[in-house]
Amino acid sequence: MLWKRIYAAWFGIHFLLIMAVCFAGLFWLIAEGATMLPSALKPYARTAEVAAAWLLGKQAAPSNLLRRSISTYLHAAGIQAGYTFFAPNVPSRHRLSLELFYDDGRVEYESPRLRSKAAALRLDSLLDRLADQRYEPVREVLVKRLAFSVWREHPDVKKIRATFGSLNPPGINEFEQGTTEIFQPMFSFDFSLRDEQKQ
8 A cells, every 4th residue: 555655656746747847848938939829928938937947946056956856857757858849849950060170271071970870869959959048158068078079080180160050941932942051150169179188
């Protein structure tokens, strides 16, 4: 009987966390005006989003044990993100372009190295998140790690310029005229790799 109560409590908490994650995403979309609902609902949606975030422990300090425990459980269970990426709110595609500068003046263009299709999906997800303002404090570190993965295969490179941007598909008329997707840079970083080696 005790085990049934434990299982019921665990199921209830698990279901509550799933609902909180999904509703946080839904209320965020409404608050951002990404739905056809009236704009008068935006303030209410923002309040509801904050309430769902509070339930997930996101209002607590990053070092808070409860917040870290909830976050760990969400990631372990695979329920850390809602399903707001489905149409009509499909995120725009992003690309990280790496320019490799050599001592002799040559410039080559590369992309981060991927070993599997699963890694490609993870990279696409990471790049979509890097475009979000919330990830600005960690952008440079993450981009630097991706640049170093290419540098390991080109040790004679003097400098790498990493340019991050969005890929925008052409309109119907532009597509009919042969226009392909348009790359719009959002930010870039220069890494002097030899200086990093000396440290």
